[in-house]
Amino acid sequence: xIDIDIPESMLEMMEYTKEEFDGLTNKQxxxxxxxxRLFGYKMIAEVVESCHCGYKPIVxxxxxxxxxxxxxxxxxxxxxxxxAVTPMLPYIYMYYDRIRxxxxxxxxxxxxxxxxxxxxxxxGFGEVLxxxxxxxxxxxxxxxxxxxxxx
Numbered sequence: 001x002i003d004i005d006i007p008e009s010m011l012e013m014m015e016y017t018k019e020e021f022d023g024l025t026n027k028q029x030x031x032x033x034x035x036x037r038l039f040g041y042k043m044i045a046e047v048v049e050s051c052h053c054g055y056k057p058i059v060x061x062x063x064x065x066x067x068x069x070x071x072x073x074x075x076x077x078x079x080x081x082x083x084a085v086t087p088m089l090p091y092i093y094m095y096y097d098r099i100r101x102x103x104x105x106x107x108x109x110x111x112x113x114x115x116x117x118x119x120x121x122x123x124g125f126g127e128v129l130x131x132x133x134x135x136x137x138x139x140x141x142x143x144x145x146x147x148x149x150x151x
Contacts, residue, residue, distance in 0.1 A: 010035040013149070030100055037099055038067040039145045042075075042137055045088055045130040048112065051119065052126030055079050063088070063130075066145040067095065084115040084128055091132050105134040 010032045011021070024032075031038075043065040047057045057078050063085060064075035069092040071080065091113070098105045112131050118124035137145070 004029040004033050006032045007036060009146070013146075031096055034100055035068075036142070036146065038096060039142045040099075040137060041067050041095070041105055041134040042072065042145075043067070043069075043088075043091060043095060044133050044135055045085075045091075045113070046133070047078075047128055048131045049129040050126070051128075053115070053117070053128050054126065055081055055084075057128055065092070066149065067099075068145070068149055070145075070149055072145075081115070083117045084130070086116050087113050088130070088132070095134065108132075 004026065006029060013035075014032065016024075045063045045065075047059055047061040049059070050057045055078055061078045062076065063080070064072045065088075066072055069089075073080075091108075094108055095105045098108065111133070112129055114130070115128045117127050119127035
């Protein structure tokens with residue numbers, strides 16, 4: 001078994017029992033070990049196209065997430081829509097994997113995603129296209145994001 005050094009702050013935040021922690025895989029423990037590094041970036045999903053969306057997003061509107069995947073509502077510029085944000089979940093997992101591997105999260109091969117509404121051509125009502133980017137944050141903002149999720 002590989003010895004993985006996990007910061008006490010991550011163990012406290014997750015509140016695992018010893019039995020639960022011992023049952024985690026090495027890959028899970030690796031993510032916990034870099035947990036604080038995950039908060040070194042914000043994920044920004046910026047509207048680049050919109051057609052017939054009832055929420056009326058305009059190019060440049062955005063959703064902003066902490067590196068751990070939680071919303072930063074004060075930085076979002078239009079209403080939160082589950083049809084829009086649900087397809088973004090895989091980007092959070094890809095981000096985790098890139099940080100774990102020591103790679104730049106902005107170098108993913110895919111950087112755009114559409115909302116889950118399929119558009120009028122396919123029986124839906126509208127659609128929105130987002131560009132996903134990751135913005136590095138300073139240490140102060142990183143600590144604030146960590147505090148916000150561990151309240």
